[in-house]
Amino acid sequence: MKKSFPGRSLLLVAYLIFTLAPIYWMLHMSLRSNLAITSTFAWLPESFSLANYATIFTDSAWYDGYINSIIYVVMNTVLSVSVALPAAYAFSRYSFLGDKHLFFWLLTNRMTPAAVFLLPFFQLYTAIGLMDTHIAVALAHMVFNVPLAVWILEGFMSGVPREIDETAWIDGYSFPRFFVRIFVPLIRAGIGVTAFFCFMFSWVELLLARTLTSVDAKPIAATMTRTVSASGMDWGTLAAAGVLTIVPGALVIYFVRHYIAKGFAMGRV
Amino acid sequence: MTTAKPVNQRAWWLVLPVLISVAFSALIPLMTVVNYSVQDILSPSQSVYVGMEWYKEVLRDSDLHSALVRQLLFSGAVLAVEIPLGVALALAMPAAGWRSSLVLVLLAMPLLVPWNVVGTIWQIFSRADIGLLGYTLTRFGVDYNYAQSSVAAWCTVLIMDVWHWTPLVALLAYAGLRAIPEAYYQAARIDGASRWAVFRYIQLPKLRGVLMIAVLLRFMDSFMIYTEPFVLTGGGPGTSTTFLSQYLTQKAVGQFDLGPAAAFSMVYFLIILLLCFVLYNYIKDVGTADRSSS
Amino acid sequence: MARIELVDVGHSYSASASAPAGQSDALDWALLPMTMTWADGGAYALLGPSGCGKTTLLNIISGLIAPTRGQILLDGRDVTLLAPEHRNIAQVFQFPVVYDTMTVFDNLAFPLRNRQWRTPEVRTRVHEIAEILELLPDLGRRARGLSADAKQKISLGRGLVRPDVAAVLFDEPLTVIDPHLKWLLRRKLKQIHQQLRLSLIYVTHDQTEALTFADQIVLMTKGEVVQAGTAQELFEAPAHRFVGHFIGTPGMNFLDCEWRDGAARIAGTQIVTASGGIPPAGAKLLIGIRPEFVELHDHASANSVPARICAVRDLGASTMVQLQLGPAAVWAKLRNTRHVPELGPVFAHLPPVRCALYADERRVA
Numbered sequence: 001m002k003k004s005f006p007g008r009s010l011l012l013v014a015y016l017i018f019t020l021a022p023i024y025w026m027l028h029m030s031l032r033s034n035l036a037i038t039s040t041f042a043w044l045p046e047s048f049s050l051a052n053y054a055t056i057f058t059d060s061a062w063y064d065g066y067i068n069s070i071i072y073v074v075m076n077t078v079l080s081v082s083v084a085l086p087a088a089y090a091f092s093r094y095s096f097l098g099d100k101h102l103f104f105w106l107l108t109n110r111m112t113p114a115a116v117f118l119l120p121f122f123q124l125y126t127a128i129g130l131m132d133t134h135i136a137v138a139l140a141h142m143v144f145n146v147p148l149a150v151w152i153l154e155g156f157m158s159g160v161p162r163e164i165d166e167t168a169w170i171d172g173y174s175f176p177r178f179f180v181r182i183f184v185p186l187i188r189a190g191i192g193v194t195a196f197f198c199f200m201f202s203w204v205e206l207l208l209a210r211t212l213t214s215v216d217a218k219p220i221a222a223t224m225t226r227t228v229s230a231s232g233m234d235w236g237t238l239a240a241a242g243v244l245t246i247v248p249g250a251l252v253i254y255f256v257r258h259y260i261a262k263g264f265a266m267g268r269v
Numbered sequence: 270m271t272t273a274k275p276v277n278q279r280a281w282w283l284v285l286p287v288l289i290s291v292a293f294s295a296l297i298p299l300m301t302v303v304n305y306s307v308q309d310i311l312s313p314s315q316s317v318y319v320g321m322e323w324y325k326e327v328l329r330d331s332d333l334h335s336a337l338v339r340q341l342l343f344s345g346a347v348l349a350v351e352i353p354l355g356v357a358l359a360l361a362m363p364a365a366g367w368r369s370s371l372v373l374v375l376l377a378m379p380l381l382v383p384w385n386v387v388g389t390i391w392q393i394f395s396r397a398d399i400g401l402l403g404y405t406l407t408r409f410g411v412d413y414n415y416a417q418s419s420v421a422a423w424c425t426v427l428i429m430d431v432w433h434w435t436p437l438v439a440l441l442a443y444a445g446l447r448a449i450p451e452a453y454y455q456a457a458r459i460d461g462a463s464r465w466a467v468f469r470y471i472q473l474p475k476l477r478g479v480l481m482i483a484v485l486l487r488f489m490d491s492f493m494i495y496t497e498p499f500v501l502t503g504g505g506p507g508t509s510t511t512f513l514s515q516y517l518t519q520k521a522v523g524q525f526d527l528g529p530a531a532a533f534s535m536v537y538f539l540i541i542l543l544l545c546f547v548l549y550n551y552i553k554d555v556g557t558a559d560r561s562s563s
Numbered sequence: 564m565a566r567i568e569l570v571d572v573g574h575s576y577s578a579s580a581s582a583p584a585g586q587s588d589a590l591d592w593a594l595l596p597m598t599m600t601w602a603d604g605g606a607y608a609l610l611g612p613s614g615c616g617k618t619t620l621l622n623i624i625s626g627l628i629a630p631t632r633g634q635i636l637l638d639g640r641d642v643t644l645l646a647p648e649h650r651n652i653a654q655v656f657q658f659p660v661v662y663d664t665m666t667v668f669d670n671l672a673f674p675l676r677n678r679q680w681r682t683p684e685v686r687t688r689v690h691e692i693a694e695i696l697e698l699l700p701d702l703g704r705r706a707r708g709l710s711a712d713a714k715q716k717i718s719l720g721r722g723l724v725r726p727d728v729a730a731v732l733f734d735e736p737l738t739v740i741d742p743h744l745k746w747l748l749r750r751k752l753k754q755i756h757q758q759l760r761l762s763l764i765y766v767t768h769d770q771t772e773a774l775t776f777a778d779q780i781v782l783m784t785k786g787e788v789v790q791a792g793t794a795q796e797l798f799e800a801p802a803h804r805f806v807g808h809f810i811g812t813p814g815m816n817f818l819d820c821e822w823r824d825g826a827a828r829i830a831g832t833q834i835v836t837a838s839g840g841i842p843p844a845g846a847k848l849l850i851g852i853r854p855e856f857v858e859l860h861d862h863a864s865a866n867s868v869p870a871r872i873c874a875v876r877d878l879g880a881s882t883m884v885q886l887q888l889g890p891a892a893v894w895a896k897l898r899n900t901r902h903v904p905e906l907g908p909v910f911a912h913l914p915p916v917r918c919a920l921y922a923d924e925r926r927v928a
Contacts, residue, residue: 005360005361005464008360008361009361011357011358011361012358012361012362012372015354015358016372016375016376018432019375019376019378019379019432019436020375020378021394021401021402022379022390022391022394022401022402022432023378023379024401025390025393025394025400025401026382026386026390028401029390029393037393037399038393038399039399040399041398041399041400041404079290083286083287083290084287086283086284086286087283087284087286087287089283090280090281090283090284091284093274093275093280094274094275094276094277094280095274095275095276095277096276096277096278096280096281097278097281099280102284102288104546104549106287106291107485107545108538108542108545109291109295110486110489111489111493111538111541111542111545112298112299112493112534112537112538113493113495113514116298116299116302116534117295117298119298119301120297120298120301121298124297139290142290142291143291143295146287146290146291147291148482148486150287151482152441152479152482154478155445155478155479155481155482156444156445156448156478158478159448159475159478161658161711161739163658163711163739164739167738167739187448189444189445189447189448190444190448192444193440193441193444196377196440197437197440200377200380200381203381204380204381204382204383204384206383206384206385220383233389235389235393238386238389239386239389239390241386242382242383242386242389242390245381245382245383245386246378246381246382248381249377249378249380249381250374250377250378250381253373253374253377254370254373254374257369257370257373257374260373260440260443260444260447261364261365261369261370261373261447450658452656452657452658452660453660455627455647455654455656456654456656456660456718456721458627458646458647458648459625459627459647459648459652459653459654459674459722460648460673460674460677460721461648461674461677461678462673462677463677466677470662470664470665470673471662474662474663474664
């Protein structure tokens, strides 16, 4: 019996076309000059010009920005997921004083725009001398990524019957061994999706990233917002930058795809 | 075997890293904002305590009321479209093989574009003269101009948001579906369940957790949305697409007054908090109370 | 009540449906082609270690898998390609599968409502089954909050509630149940078997469960049915070395022997066994005897081999004695011993009727 509905392929194809249209347009824009973009419409670019990309690649700020962004985003993802895993386990398996309030409170950290944290973070990181470092941005981003990670992981962990934990104790597994060899494979989908979202939200966060860095750890955010020149908006370069920004994230989801897609592989306990 | 969670205060050790990493960087800003919100800051060194004055002013502001209504409508529309669409997509996506990898990568792309670039691209994309969408719509005879028509502007902003964020819902729901053991589907086959019954009694209940996250996330993020609509329409035409955060920024920057801005931020935060709290409790309790059988 | 026949049924997960017959050797069989008949109303256990193919076999019978080859007949009707919901079978899985959002009543009523039963009849039938399973007080409660054993009963109930159900298949259903509740559930299953006279097929890797539950045991390993018979038959006349090892605690002793001058010999001594036939030439020969039947004598006699007692362990109801017989270790399980054997030389007597000859792991008739 099919687990899906008739017309599902149609929906999927239609939606993929919808999703790819603006992306195609962004690619299209990136291959044209600003003048062409703002004056004429064309289904395909008249000239496949890589000038915008050249602008980006020759400007070392862009290249470094890329690397810097990747560094702090990866740091943040690893930290957020690592810190969230035990907490999510605790929320899922145990009841303790203030647990429900704490769980909800975590989410409230996402209920204010990052702008609210701007000045305090600036002062804090200046005070402890971590300004313009990758770790500063990675830590700052944990404010909104850790609650997300805990919530998503807790949801997936609660889907695993507690009897599995108990059977493992009876079989003599120590907690770390049980966690790594039995539990984590069962919540693969949750970890995959969490890692991707942490990556994604950190990657697109421009305000904090720009504020807490200046030279050494300057991310793409800085250059991304610096696209208004004397002659007006630099559409082409912005579009090219947008295209290039998709690449790391696409790689990330490609690498975690098995985690997301394999899901609940319950073997014989 | 009991089904209630065992009480174990030592679980606090597991939660401690999270607490540390989030709390200290969240509480201090919050206190700063609260502090500012009850002061009249005349100059960097001079401030007067004014109590609830700013709050009263904020709550009396009729422009704020309009912006709030617009915001609520927008967030409502976002949820109404993105949640069912995301779930439908998750059900439609292939479960395995090269096709699933391809679909995952394609679906994730909109999420990875920086938000100002999203707004910028859609700005051109929707223009009737030079953009793919605008041009196509005009060719089909639709009189479409998002700079002049409020309806067009609203629709464009909404569709842009749907384009941008539905993949989040879809990915969460997709992962959630993969986490359902095969045995449930097998048992449903043996029980002779229809496809709809499988969705309603197996898939949807098992997706409750991820859907809760999706609903709360999308609600919060759409309620705080700033960059994309601002870049696309600038809040116009007029104030038809000026949502709450843009209004806040306008007031704070325009009036250069930290006190009222801080009070506004607090009110903003509390509204989101309250609505999320309501949503959270509703979703948690839907379909969990005992009731007697027929 | 269903007569289940499997005719040359085999399954490979890596095969395509259209693999020609001649290529069967190249396939990686999860279940080797087999033919077997299960009589009406019996209680059968599919026993074997993990990965032996018992779940594959179960899923073929229930229709969740279509076998790569062969036919399945239920009461003479070919159901090989028939979907599970049309097959009059029910299946209970390793962990409880219940519809969380429904009440217990609605859970039990679900299969009936899907088949367009009318409400009063649904009600009567659900109450009937709930009574047998002792679920009546819980009918109004949501299935979600119940304990694992109650949920398994609900799973079972969903199977029993259809009057046309002829066979109930169990896939290690007591895995997540508390030990003290396992016994209660097992008793309940036996009770249901007697009351409703259904065929029950029970997959397990636990021999105690199998031996206490089933009339007939089908022992499997590596995709092959090694022996099918009553617990007594499997104990007393194992058809395969694996059966000897798997059944019994501890498993059967297997001693190297050779065929010389028309008889089996261990270290030169002729051993007469229950096996009358002559083993094929060149086969690896073993003599098998269960520890329960090894006798210790202090003098030589027919069918006895010199050995050395190297360890004695008192297990309460019995005494385990470890013997060194040449290079091999042999166990003897003695009951009702008034005197504890001492370490030292002894003669291990192997009663002819209790031991058998095994050629290439298979019992010689």
